[in-house]
Amino acid sequence: MSGPLLLGVRHHGPGSARAVRRALEAAGPAAVLVEGPPEADALVELAADDDMRPPVALLAHVVDEPGKSAFWPFAEFSPEWVAIDWALRHGVPVRFIDLPAAHTLAMRARPPRPGRTDPIGALAEVAGYDDPERWWEDVVEHREGEAFTALGEAMAALREAHEAHEAHQAHETQEAHKACETHKACEIQECPGDSVDPDTGWNAVDDHDLVREAYMRLQVRAARREFGDDVAVVCGAWHVPALRRRTTVAADRALLKGLPKAKVDMTWVPWTHRRLARAGGYGAGIESPGWYRHLFEVPDRPVERWLTKVAGLLREEGRIVSSAHVIEAVRLADTLAALRGRPLAGLGETTDAVRAVLCEGSDVPLALIHDRLVVGDVLGEVPEAAPAVPLQRDLSRTQRSLRLKPAALEKELDLDLRGDTDAARSRLLHRLRLLGVHWGEPADSARGSTGTFRETWRLRWEPELSVRVAEAGVWGTTVLGAATARAESDAVAAEALTDVTALAERCLLAGLPDALPTVMRVLADRAALDADVGHLAQALPALVRSLRYGDVRGTDTGALAEVAAGLAERVFVGLPPACAGLDADAATQMRGHVDAVHAAVALLEETGLRERWRTVLRSLAVREGTAGEVRGRCARLLLDEGELADDETARLMGLALSPGTPPAEAAAWIEGFVGGGSGGGLLLVHDERLLALVDGWLMEVSPDAFTDVLPLLRRTFSAYDAGVRRTLGELVRRGPAASGAATALTGIPHGFAEELNPARADAVVPVVRMLLGAGAGAGAGAGVAA
Template sequence: MSVHLFGIRHHGPGSARALAVALAELKPDLILVEGPPEADELVALAADEGLRPPVALLVYGTQEAEKSAAFWPFAVFSPEWQAIRYAVAQDVPLRFCDLPAAYKLGPRVAKPELDEEHFDPIAGLAEAAGYEDAERWWEDVIEHRSDGLSPFEAVAEAMTAVREQHPGIRYDLIREAYMRQVLRAALKQGHERIAVVCGAWHVPALAEPLPSAGADAALLKGLPKVAVSATWVPWTHGRLAHWTGYGAGVASPGWYHHLFHAADRPVHRWLVRVAGVLREQDIPVSSAHVIEAVRLAQTLAVLRGRPLPGLAELTEATRSVLCEGDETRLALVQSRVVVGELLGEVPPDTPAVPLARDVAAAQKRLRMPPQALARDLDLDLRKPLDLERSKLLHRLRLLAVPWGQPQERRAGKGTFWESWQLAWQPEFAVDLIVASAFGTTVAGAAAAKVAETAAEADLPGVTELLEACLLADLAEAQPAVLDALNRCAAMDTDVVHLMSAIPALARTLRYGDVRGTGVDALIPVLSGLVTRVQLGLPGALSGLDDEAAKALAHALDQVQEAVRLLTDRLELRDEWLATLLGLVDRPDVTGLVGGRMLRILRDEGRLSADEVQIRLARTLSVGVPSATAAAVVEGFIGGGGLVLVHDEALLGLIDRWLSELAADSFTDVLPLLRRTFATFAAPERRTIGQRVRNLGGATARSGSEQDDLAGLDLDRVAMVLPTLKLLLGSQSE
């Protein structure tokens, strides 16, 4: 009987190549690999060509109170993956020998003790070798080796020396005690050649002579367990770069993938690949560029005493030669090549919760394969396929699986279009497991979660849920949300809260027909909310501080937009504007809110331009404090600068008020007005400036306007006027 210990670095291409050679020479009859024993039954799936790395073993708690999870990721250049592939190809039994995840996910061993600091053995060895960078030392010694010699004896010797000074933290000692128990059991079963593939740090703890079995049992005694299940899930190179679940993250998975596959002339092949990526973006890169980049990388390696150019040298050569110093181009290379985003695949018969299977089936049915790289998707909701895609994305967002992120509309105009950005993350597998507590299908789980959330949400939250139900087509959840909405509306006395609930309801009612969903039940709810707002608004206007005034002014805009949106469907506009008209002249109304109401009434035609000017002139008179007047101006013009462009008398009124302010008052109000004017579009600000410059110079202005109009063909202008009246909604003849 013999035990062969292969100390590797997780995700190390040099370790992976050396291990593949060593296993072929040894021909073991049993392979033990550092990993969760709960996944032993999943090893056979590695023989399926549909299981393509990067993938990860996912072990998760199955009880509601134990919704924790852990991942063990593998890339094609991971030594453990090479061991698994050898085992299934040669029909050699393989077992995982690390501490079971049932213990790891338990409360007492999930993390190392807080007062214990984990020693980095690679950093210690690199320092002893005179290297400042541990990654560079490991690459030079292990990953870049091409002489075919096995590194495992040297690694074991080095780790033994290190562990004499740093025996390990308690968490490592517990794991190693379990590994030794698995090893002893394998020896008792009579296996002749046992290959143990584990992190190099653990090799000394598994070498002969082993501690007594009783000592190991004492370390493991009393550890709490949780119920768990295991499966394979797709992983990505990007997550390999950032994943630090067991200290195995690598910063350049694309580079390591290249090193594993390109044993012959890796430097040349790498730079050729970089050049190809740049050319795809129409960046001119010639073969001469590649040749010079190779020379520069090799020269840098010689100057630094490295056996082969590493990623640092190749990056500098890429920046200087291929990218010509452009950091934007280098960032593209970093994303596409150095990280080399890649999403793995798992076969259809991989164990999964029913909800995850339903998502996978929907992705296939709707032709939306998950991808690691972000991609844009424009949906036309008039098309059945796009409508179903939209429903799926909205339902997943309700389940806290944000596969799609809504974007500003790019394609087409109108309510029939949606724009999304899709990027699948491996962690969504865990999110789906957590969400499976609500149901076995996406629609059922989303509806159940919405109903549960609505029971505890406040009024704005409930209205957002109601809108989400529309977008996700969850008609079965609407009754529960409507009940919650009625309850919240009846109990909420905050007028601003009531007002903030109206816009979402209005959008739901207005755009329901776009998706073919019935929303008539919302009509009495929305009408009741608007009525309550009208009754409560008079009492909410007085005694407001600055923040409360801003919130109320914003809420007025929201309600006004909602009422305007539903003009052709509900008779709310007249009563709403009548309420504002009855309040706008109250002396206790805060300036910001009064100015906002005045602007709404002017835009809706309830106050003429002369009536507005009279009120503003009264406000901007000498007897009114400058701060109050400035607040009214901010509220009035905060809705957009076009009113100043088209109403010269109003512009002159505000200009005279500013011109007549005392120096100290002008200094006080200037920041407020500057903030307001900063919200205007650049053309608006430019036009207002031109208008102000011409104020007081009527002759010059008239001449300028006459010059502008002199070249117009009045007959052709007359042909445009009917269409212009239609567009502007003018009723005059």
């Protein structure tokens, strides 16, 4: 080697990775320099640990602001990872030479740079490709040896054109800024000259790459002084022309002068293939990490092996795929590659072959193949020796003891809280959620169980959760201690009563007995000061649920029961006056509060509170001035509880639907009584007296009033199941034969008026005749006679 060996690569490119390995084997450099933050030099030895399994990432975060962080991901097919692995196996020093993370994270406060054209995309466009991934496969992945040098030359030409364009734009910017009489008096809302940072003197918008490359050149010079010219540099191909450029040390240091700096910590964290993909939010990613891993791993016949994988996945999903299907798909992929002038079938050709042969033209299985194979759900692992905040170490120990291993593939976890292990798993997941680490999300059980002793979670570990754990580290060194401190802080900071009651519930779910005294004190204070019945009604259900959860988990909830009882008493006293004088929207909201309180009181063990609540319901059901929807709902709740006889129910409905009641108020009563998901449709099906009352009232509504109440009635009856609506229609259609009781009660056949209405009957005759093919021209009378 007569000088530094500059290996320009594409990040996460398997062709580049193989080319780098061959180049290092041939050159045998004395040191390897890799694009990455220098703070990771102390961690590079961990890459050789037997427990380190890519994909992994270097994570840097500001010590005082863990949320300000950055990742540098590596897959096993990343050229940088291959270079690190080669150096460690051969005992060659390896250094990171990119701009330190201390500067990178400190500069995050600056305005983001406008997106620059992807150089790979630009080269692909010049070559006549509309897909950069396909161009890369053709030029590098399948012809890597021929294109390695050509790629560097192409990048140099691209950089030259790009820099010439930027120089022209900078000249126009400076001229525009000079045209302003003064900067402060500039009439342009966003003066072009504002892109120049007055503190550092360098262009914060456009020249971030120039700063990085200046630092890289300084590091290369330092390595050459230490190791001589036998140095290999592995970096993005875009940077190679800049590293070849002859510049002075003083010029490079001038670019770095005055850069902001922050104190950072760095470690290794697991990464996933999903996060390597562009769709996962990583800007330098690839669209098909699973496919690239396959290209890097297989020794030969990549198309045949890939289609065999696809066939295996489809068989696991119950699809019939034979060996003949695979053979035919291979032939089709090779034929498509030849027709398209490609050296070897790529992902596009194999996907087309899979769609046509293995999926029989359907795109539905392709979504599964893309998710499970093309992208993949691989989660890397890092050794225990990797630096970590104490909270992360405690979390890792707890995960191992509970046999709850993080995984990139979403899975459903059913827990039986009567078992010690499952109860501990539940507490851990609830504590993490309280800390903002959403590893698990509660879900509806596939078994349909609603018991409080069961929980269902959906688990998926994302790399960003490592940042959330680092952020949560400010609350404590253990998951239990941190969750307790966070709960106490949230309780003190909470403003709404419902927030505190929800927090009390979460504390019981998470098993935080030390946080409960603070939460209960704040809860009692907020409840004493809050006079809004709606707020109190919203808070009560969460408290009652907490009592039930406490019973399941064996937690002492005596103090919570006292607060819940006091809160219920205040609701009972304040609810009747709060239900008067409500408009339609407020009445609907209050009806929801009544339902919530009713469900909560039913779960309380104190029978005295239940009797008090029934008394409140009776008063609301007959109280004048109470919103119709609330009165109807209270009557229905009493009926369901067996506290209201059928005759009394019919009497209340008759009063609510009497001619003296405004139609809108009567319709609201019906909505409260039989609307929503209350099962009111079945009630009308089985009690035809109530159905007859509703039917009779509806027949008496005037045409103008009917137009006004129709939307509410449609909402009421549209909530019923199709079978219930059909049965109600049949009952109305059958008329006199359907129910003698209804006829006796009203004197009118159920579902019918007293006499036939010829005008209404004649209105449908033309349509009926047209449907029967008899024409619509005959008279109405003839139609009726027919």
